[in-house]
Structures are given as C-alpha cells and as structure tokens.
Amino acid sequence: MSVWNYVVTAHKPTNVTHSCVGNFTGPQELNLIIAKCTRIEIHLLTPQGLQAMLDVPIYGRIATLELFRPHGEPQDLLFVATERYKFCVLHWDAEAAEVITRAMGDVSDRIGRPTDNGQIGIIDPDCRLIGLHLYDGLFKVIPFDNKGQLKEAFNIRLEELQVLDIKFLYGCPRPTIVVLYQDNKDARHVKTYEVTLKDKDFVEGPWSQNNLDNGADLLIPVPPPLCGVLIIGEETIVYCSASAFKAIPIRPSITRAYGRVDADGSRYLLGDHNGLLHLLVITHEREKVTGLKIELLGETSVASSISYLDNAVVFVGSSYGDSQLIKLNLHPDAKGSYVEVLERYVNLGPIVDFCVVDLERQGQGQVVTCSGAYKDGSLRIVRNGIGINEQASVELQGIKGMWSLRSASDDPHDTFLVVSFISETRILAMNLEDELEETEIEGFYSNVQTLFCHDAIYDQLVQVTSTSVRLVSSTSRELRHEWFAPAGYSVNVATASATQVLLATGGGHLVYLEIGDGVLTEVKNAQLEYDISCLDINPIGDNPNYSQLAAVGMWTDISVRIFSLPDLNLITKEHLGGEIIPRSVLLCSFEGISYLLCALGDGHLLNFVLNTSNGELTDRKKVSLGTQPIALRTFSSKNATHVFAASDRPTVIYSSNKKLLYSNVNLKEVSYMCPFNSAAFPDSLAIAKEGELTIGTIDDIQKLHIRSIPLGEHARRICHQEQTRTFAICSLKYNQSSVEDSEMHFIRLLDDQTFEFISTYPLDQFECGCSILSCSFSDDSNVYYCVGTAYVMPEENEPTKGRILVFAVEDGKLQLIAEKETKGAVYSLNAFNGKLLAAINQKIQLYKWMLRDDGSRELQSECGHHGHILALYVQTRGDFIVVGDLMKSISLLIYKHEEGAIEERARDYNANWMSAVEILDDDIYLGAENNFNLFTVRKNSEGATDEERGRLEVVGEYHLGEFVNRFRHGSLVMRLPDSDVGQIPTVIFGTVNGVIGVIASLPHEQYAFLEMLQTNLRKIIKGVGGLSHEQWRSFYNEKKTVDAKNFLDGDLIESFLDLSRNRMEEISKAMNVPVDELMKRVEELTRLH
C-alpha cells in the first residue's frame, strides 16, 4: 500500500443519535428528522408510513439537533450544532425541495475546557434565545432579535462546574434555564437562572432544589399549562416547579431517552438502558400537579432518542440496536406488552470488532461484524452485491436461451420454461407436485434452436426459429399460424412483445409482424445497409403489450438505431464508436425515465436517456461491467423493474433517486437469465450458468446486503477459522434479573454457515474475554483458537491477572488444550513467527508453543518488551511489531531472532490516544485515534541519525469523524485481476456509528488527479449549513488543527456522479479533463466498495 490513501464509506452511519418531530417541510406536513452522527435524514409522515425525503451528509458530528419556530414563521426551522463548535439554522425551501441555510456561525472559545458530559444546545420555547453549554463554566447565549434573526453570541459564567443537563423552562416571562449539576461532594442539585439579555448575565431564578437522586441526569421541561420540570433519576422521578414538588420511586434503571406524547405535556415515554419503554403520566387537577404515575409499556431496542409521531406511532432511535417504528396499542398482547414493532431500521453500530471472510469461496469478501450492545447484540454479515437464494437446480449443458411462458394470457404465473440449445428446444413446466418436469408444446419446433419466445395476446405463444415464426395456442398447444422467412434467408435475431414480432434475417432485412387472433401479419419490411446484431421492442410506453419504438444494433458501422413502429421509420442513429459490436439492446424505463441500454461484446454497457416522443438519445454514459458479451433482460422484484445483465460478472441495473445504479450479483459467470414467476417459485429467476440451470429468488436490490444474527448478548471479539469452518466469539450476557448487574462471559463457537452456537466455553467468574485469534504454531500442524482474558475484580482498578487459553475444535467442540496465566489483561493476540505474541497491560510478551515430555503442549514465555502505558492494539508483519498505545500513539518494535529479544525500533512522539492500528506496508502504518482522526506514519530507515531513525514520521492526517474500533485488510468486492481497481490494496474499518469504510492506497498519479478533483468539487458542492469540507476533514485534537494530507474524501469525490451535467462540465472545464473521462475514473473508484 502507499501513503496516498482514499477513504470512502461503504456503509453509512446507522446509529441514531438524535431525532425530532415537527413541521419542517411545510406548515401542514409532519416530519421526522433523524440525525445519524454525520448525516441528517428528513422523513415525511404519510398515511402509508414514513417516506424518506432527504438524506444529506453534514460536515461535522452532530452535537445538537432541535426544531424551533420563531414568531411569524409558518413552519419550523432546524438548528444544528456540531461537535467542532459550528452551528447552523436550516430552513426548507419547498419549491426547490432543498435545505437552505438561514444562519451559521462558529461558537468556539479560547477560554474554558470542553465539557466532559457532552455538548448541550437548547432553544428557549418562546424563541428568545439559543443556549449552548460547550465549555465547563460557560453558558453561551445566541439571542434572537424581533425579526427572528440571530444576533451576536455572548458567554455567561456558570459557577456549576459539573453540569449534567440544562433545559429552558416553559411559561416564564423571561428566558429561564434549569441546571442539573453535581457538586464537589458528588451530590446533585438543580438550580434555575433567568437570562437577562440586556446585562448579558444571569439572575437568580425562581426556585432551586438540592440533594436529588444520585443518578439524576436528565431534565424534561414540562410545557404550559403545568410548567415546571421533571428530573429523571435512577431510583426516583421528581416533578419540580416553583409551587410543587412530587416524587415517585421507580425500579432502578438508567433513562436514556424521552419523548413527549401530548402537547400539554402530561404524558412522556421514557426508554431505559435495558430497552424497556415506560409511560410517565403527570396527573393534575385544574392545572395543578397532583402526582406522577409510571407504567411499563414493553420492550424496544435500547433507545437513544424517542420521537412520538402521531396516532400512537413512535420512532425509537437506537445506538445499540436496530431503530424501530413502534405502535402503542391500547390493550396489551399475550405477553403483556403494549408495544408493537411496525418496522425495523438496520443499525450496524456499534461495530466493536469484525472479520473479513469469504464464506462462499467466490473470491469476494464478506464482513462479519460484532454489532450492537447489551441485549441488542448481534452478528451482521455484510456483503456487497445481490445474492441469489438457490431454490432448485438442474444440470444442463449448452443452454443458448431461456424464456418463460404462461399457460393463458391472464394467468399471473409462468408455467413453461423454454430452454433452447444449439440444435433442440426443450420445454420445462411445473407439474401438479410443483416439480419442474419436461413437457411438450406440440405446436413448437423442438428439434431446432429457438431464437425467441413470448406470450402473445388471445392465449397464444410465439416461437421464433431460424426458419419461421410460429403462433401456438397456449390452451390447446397447437399451431395456429406460421410465418416463414423468405427463401434463402434465415432469421438471425428476433424479439417480440405480446402483439408484435420484430426479426432480422441475413442481408440486413428487418421484418415487423403483428399478432392477431390466430394470425401473423407481416406489416412492414425494411432493408438496412448492414446486418443486424441485436433487436429490442420491450414496450416502455403506456401500453404494456405494444411498443412504438424498436431498438436495433448494427454490425459494420457499430451503431444503434431507433425505429418507429409499425412503419419502421428510422428516427435516430447513434454511432457507438470503437470496434466492438453491440450484442444486446434493451429499452426500459425506471422511475418514469426511459433509457436505452446497449451492451457491447467486450463487457461494456452504454446507457442513454431516451426521449420516447422523438426518439432522441441523450446523456450517454459508459460503464464496464465485465469482459464478456452481456445479455440484457428485465425482471421485476418487489414491484419494481430491474435489468439483469448476464455476463462473466453478472450485474443488476436499477435506479434510485433517478440515477442508474449497478450492483454485483454474487454469482460467477451467467450466460442467460429469464424471470420465472411460477406459483411454486414466486418472483424467481431462472439462471443459466455453465452446465447448470438454477432457479432462485433474488435478495433485495441494494448495494450492501446485510444479514442479522441476533445473539441476545453482546459479542465483543470475533474470529474465523477456515479449516474448521467456524467462528469463535467472545461475548457477554448481562444478567438483568438479579438486583446487582452481573455479567457472564463466554467463548462461543459458531458454525460459519448456519451461525448457530455449536459449542460454548464459559469463562470464570469475573473473567472477561478480551482478544481472540485463530492461529497455528511452528512444529504443530493443528490450528487453534487462542483467547486472551482478564480477571476484572470489583475491588481492583486494573486487572492484574488474566489467562491465555488455547482451544482446538474437535468434533465441533471447543477443547481446551493449554492455558497460561498472565499478569494482566490480554488486550491483543497475534500470530508471530509460529509463536504467539500477546499484549498484556503495558507489556508485549512472546510465547513459544512447547511440547512437554508427556506429549502435551504448553505456552512458554520467551521474551517481552516494556515501555507502554497500555499496549491495546498490536499488529505484526514479519519480525516487526506495531503497537498502538492507550495514549502514546504508534511504536514500532522488532524481534531479534539471534538475541531472542524484542526491541523498540522507532516511535511516533505525538500524543495520540489510539483506538486501532494497522500495517499498510513494510514502512507505513495506519492509526485511528480518540478524536476521530486517522493518520499514517512512516518508518524512516534511511535516517541519518539515530534520532531520525527512531522517529516514525507522520505522513498523512485526516479527520474521519468516526470512532474506528478495528482495521482489517480485505475487500468487500470481487477482485478481478484484469480490472484496474483489482490492483488497489484496501483496508476495511468498522466504527461505533456502524460505518463500514474502505481505505484504498492509490498510485501517486491517480492520487494527484483525484486531489485536484476534490479541490474542484469543494468549490462546487457546498456543505449543508455552509460548513466547510476542508475544515471538516482537517486533523483536529486538543493540541492542534492541521489540514488533511495524503488522505482523500472518497464520499465527496464519488458525489461527482450525482451532479447535474452542467456542474460536471464546470468541473471538467476547470480540470481540463473531458466529462466522460472524469466519470469513468470516478466510477472505477465506486467499484472499491
């Protein structure tokens, strides 16, 4: 790999951090707005459910998301503040259907220390000011003027140092905040302050309350008429106002999110850390609070945000599990739960660990993640491309074409599958036992190759062979009419719709027939100058049985032509250029836009937007799908039309947001495909592969396919063992039933196909699994799972004891072969020169695998290295060891065979708190750190002095904005040796927000080119809220902020493809590179993920 890296998101963040409900897109429209850390999604509430309107990236990590409505505004505005102290006010422009920035600014200060408990951003209910608590001891106020515009911000000193929550109170003549804080003695209190804008200071507020629940950490302001505030503790809930104080005890729980149900604020939904959803009711009489009541509603994912939508429908956003749309029923179900889950939204976060495997052994990587936490823990299998779930298959050699036919025109299902071979045609049909068996259609020629088949109107079937077109009754299966090719000419290619047949014979003859009831009429005959290579009359107009256009691909002049039907007038002629003839053309329409797809013999696909009224072809685009000729066919799945491109790299073409997208199908070479929607195999496809006919259903059409394996416990480490075809995980189960939270830790063995637990090894009490590895040792041919653990004693701050366990898989069981006690937690294990390298607290320790006299094996320590604070992350390559320290960045150690010692070779002297490391190549190491940055360092072996050689030089820096837990070498896509991107090495990373990303090392020439493109794109694509991309990607920590270097933002670069043609041309002009060339190069990059 190289220092020039390209970072791109393969799976967007799915961890819901904030959500809110309001009338954002229109006065009458109810919107759900969801923040997923660095993205904002806007949904519209419709009677059919939630409808996504917009999903935009934000150049920042969202710290606050609030809807508010200044006086006189017809609809709500959105206030967004980011963790890097930028804020913006967004407003929806209904006409342009886009987000407009009303105001923006920077609220950072030189003074003060960033708050430990997270940033707080609140808006006065009467829209007089915005309050921000960003630094300990300071409360920043951004006042509104009379017109609702923001004025200059100022700070007010806040004596309370450990602020836990601040909210505005409702119904106060002047803006009043209520502050929940902790004092020096760890007692918690609330206090109120009035903000006086004139003096820019606080005035003592109307009331305060001392000595609350020790776990109180959430305030809920209650709107009029009741006013006041609810203080949510771990054991009590308190209602507090100037005139009233009511408290109720609750079962010990940590409330993580709340949602207000009624506008009058009498009911609230509370979600706790176990995922239990409670309803809190404030009982009141004549606007005086009389008490509180709490009721358990049921279980959801562990909520991070709760938004009550309407009609008892609630959005539960989660950081630890899938987010949910739930309905609260009036009556409990059999289990006593009032919660009914309407919809689940996949969330991969937090990805604590993952591994890259190739389970199907197809040469395509899949990622298996340890996702979720607590009870929502799961494994997720993430793979690129679309899977085919095989239902049935037959061995059949030499298939030359396939078509499905119905037994009657109004039959919703297909009955026959016509399979054509070089010198015969066979017909398969579903019999009564729902088996596919060979049958016959008497009217069809069966001893010649079929060129085309189609259902026709009036319960008829059409078969085209090289000599004739036969019209057959689908009920009696007898020939009704036949049209013969003129003598001396044979039919080369043919196509048909329900009412039309278009065929081409040798000598460039194009013949158009129409199908009547028992009759074929030759309507038109045209003579073209060259031979015809392919044809299509797939109806894309209003009539699904009749096409008004025909697409024709030509030999010799390599063109594609559009003819009108029935008169066969040439409307458009488009030269394709090059020397490769078109092999398949297809007319199709997606999301109301008509396209002409034209596949060439070398695996390239051209697509044009087709104007159906005048036949004009525009927006020509070319992509490479494979290397072999492509056969195009439409099919439908889940009520949407897609195109299947059969070739050596089968691809599904679909459209999203009016943009054509290409997804790999996880199959090797496919020669033909036809949809086969039979009663027994609904929505299936028949696929002809080499020597085999498969019938199968297709996955959801999307780029990444995710399969969930719920575990009900929290998996922390995962590892795959190829030889035994198993996964091993370290997991823990929280025991909620007992009074004290207890955990049980396990090593579990899973089958890599079924993902079922096949063996479990429970760890000792207080023992936790910290690392897992599959490896083998020198002088021993067996493979083992090695597990590193720690004994976490309640009375100890740091583990002082741990174990390394060596397991073998025997008969599907974990067998403990050896164990070795360690003097601390085993944070990391690596296979190293046929030995085992462990990171134990601050030490790196190397173990040999020794054969004892009695034939048993043991781990024997060989040598070690001190000098770390905590060696959390370790990677090895050859004799080199790269250590990511808790707070001392990356260091490079070397193992010296002769001396049998590990020595430090070099170090990065920056103070980075590491979260993951990986070795890119011999000299370059990649690190992720605590402030969401990535960086690369380079070994300086040619340095002149010891000092220079002993220093790892920082060569790349980048703000990712995501907390990376793990890097792994590997790729999500099929690596084809012949493509350019196949040569680019990649590293995959997984983050707390559920992002799966790819870091690709580019050659310098390509990097320089893309860097120029990125610079130009920054000028064209403006960040939402006026946030700057350059600032967002700059490396940032407490000590320094420096521009990103040697890293490119792939997400920005790939958004080039979403630009309109004009803007693409703008960039093309600025870069002096043709648009097509730019598109080609960017499209290539999208293949990396």
Added chain:
Amino acid sequence: MWKETREREFGNIRPNLFSSRISKSRVSSIRLSNYKEIVSSHRGSVNSLQVDLTEGRYLLAGASDATVAVYDIERATDYDGGGLIAKHKSLFVINKQHEHGHKYAISSAIWYPIDTGLFVTGSYDHHINVWDTNTTHVVMNFKMPGKVYRTAMSSIARSHMLIAAGTEDVQVRLCDIASGAFAHTLSGHRDGVMSLEWSTSSEYVLVTGGCDGAIRFWDIRRAGSFCVLDQSRSQIGRRPPLLVRPMTNKKSSSTAQSSSAKVRAPQKKLANGNALKPHAVCRISSQVKTAKQRLHPGMLSSHDRATGHYGVVTGLKVTEDGMYLLSAGSDSRLRLWDVESGCNTLVNFETTRLQSSKAIQMAVSQDSSLAFVPCMTTAKAFDIWSGQTKCTFRGHYENVNCCWYDALNQELYTGGNDRQILVWSPSKSISDEVDEWKKEQAATIDQDNWSD
C-alpha cells in the same frame, strides 16, 4: 482503564470523557517513579523546569550553578534494573565555562513556544539569553536592570514574540525576540516582580505578581494594568436573587421586575467602579472595550493599592482553560482567583508553609483539578476546588523550587535545592519483575562468589 476501554469501544462513553477520566485516575495515583529517572547534571539548586510545548519531549532545567540542561524525557539514554528503569541523562549542559554562559544562578529557563530551536534563560547576573538549541550559542542577549526572577513567553501568541521578564526592578519589561529590543515596559508595581504568567486565553494579557503583594493584569497593547486583584473581594452574592417569583401573576411580575432592577443597579455600579469587569481577558467585546478605556489610566488609587497576598507574590499559574489563576505568596497562602470577575474564590488551601525567599514554580493538571505546589521540602497536590491536600510528594532532601506537570504522560517533574530532578509518575505494576530481576542478579552474584 480496563472498564473505560471497554465502554469506549461501544460508544458508551465519549472519547473525550474517556481520555480525561483516564488522565485523572492516572494523575491521582502518581508517586516517585519506579521506572524513570532523570540523572541531574546540576551542581546547584534546580530553579526552573519546563517540558517543550510542541513535542512534549524535552525537559529544560535551569539551576543556581548557572547551568542549564536539556533532557529527553521520552527516550532513555540507558537502562537499569534489567531494562525496566529508564535513565535519562542530559542531552547537553551549558555551564559557566561556556563562552556566553551566565555568571550567576539561572532563575528561569523556558522554551520558545513555537518550536524547540530556541530557549530563553534569565539569570541573577541581570541577563536574559536567547539560545539556539542546536548550536548552544547565544543568539540574543538582553541586559536587564537587576536580577531576573522570572521570564515567560505566551504559548498562544501568533502576533508577537515577546519575553516578559520580572526582575528586581519595579517595571516589567517585554523583550522582543523579533527586534532584539525592549518592546515595552509595564509600570505599576511598587517593588520587584517575582512571578509572571501569560494568559492562556488571550495572547495580549499578562499577569504579574510583585514583591509588593499585588497581582496585576496587563493588556500589553495599552498602558497601565487593567486589573489589580484584591484578596478581600470574593464573588459571594454575585448574582442578585430574584425577590418575588414572577410566575405567580401579572401584578407580582411587574413588581418583580422593578425590584430586580433595583437590585441590578448596584451590581452595575460595582462592576464599573471596581474596574473589575474582566471580559478583556477572554474576549474583547465592544461593550467591554469602552468600559475598559474609561477605567485604565484613571484607576481609583484605592483600588490600585489592592493586594493579592500579604507579602511577596512568589508564584502564579493560570489554568489551561484560562478561567482561573492560582497564586502563592510569602504569606504561605495559596489563592485561587476567578479570572473573569477578578474575584478571590476563597478556596481554603491546606498549606502549612511556603518558601518565601524565592519564586516558586507551580503546576496545574490539564483538567484544572489538581494544583502542584512546592511546599518547603515536599511538593503537594491540592484539589483545586476544595483546597484539600490530595497527595504529598516526599523525596527531595531540601526545599522544592519548581514543579512541571507533563499532561501527555501524566507525570510530574520537581526540582529542588538538593540539585535533583525527580519524576513522579503513575505507578506501573513492574515492581515484582524488578524484584525478580534483583533476585536473578543476586543469584548470579552468589554464583560468581561461589565459583570464585
């Protein structure tokens, strides 16, 4: 750390909370390091310690024998105890024999804040020298009117390169490295200036503590100090209480307004009259600017005589967040000041005695929770908010003069009259391995003896 690492990995604690919690727990457990030693090159009391601000790697020490030395605190020069105890010898020493070396004691040695290419020493021989680190040559020399007690450079300055110097003289001088001349003299103190600190939030604000007991704030762009701290002024009762609850009804809310207005009025007066409106330190808003202009030259003489300590102000330290100032005096008191309001916070630090003859160099942990103060032969860590002694560091045989807290490693460096530089660090559980090594050593020695 174990628990935090696990919680961080699934996003249960914020990364910044993670690092601050670990730093806090580590700093609360520091004791005399069992794995790191500085081999002092000094023959006189160590008066000043500073780790460079760019890399956090090089410790600069100045001592009474006119020596100044630099130690690499990251890379050991050799190891002891079977590779477990790292020894750090000085990279270079400059002593009296050096052609430009100081003649008398070095009272202050500081790094140039932007890079490690330069450092500055101030000496009792009335000179301030600016040194090139790589060649160890004096590149600039400032002749001061008296003994130099303390020098300081702003770590956040972008528009100036000034060395502020406190000397026997009543005037504070600003030496400009860019021009090699005195840029400015600040007059106000009535006696020598023993301690000074630049603000950590504004590059133009300097705080000085004099032998006259005054602590003055200066905006170097203007003449005169804009604020003198007064130990008798505390911030208790700073915010006027709301007398009538305004929520009950309209009538009372109107009275509430009038009453609160009444209460506010004196507050305003107080603010103006006492010239203590402090915004200048953090940000210069237009409102404050006008207030300040009114205040400066004609500051009330009564206020101008206010003192921060009875006796000499021997040490000053601004917290990293720029919100608080810690001062030490020959009255053996430590005071914590709220910088913005200029008020004494009245935190009662449990000090017994502080050195009074010499300036002391204090340190504050990064999250401003602990203050490290030389207290005679010990150094003490105080909880800043309660004033309680958290820890007493006993190791020096004579008075401790200076502390430097290295926030990157959570380590404390102290220098004393016993010529030692001691390292106090979070404990590492290597003691049993050291024991093992010692046993081994003993065993081999025994063997040797036996074979002999």
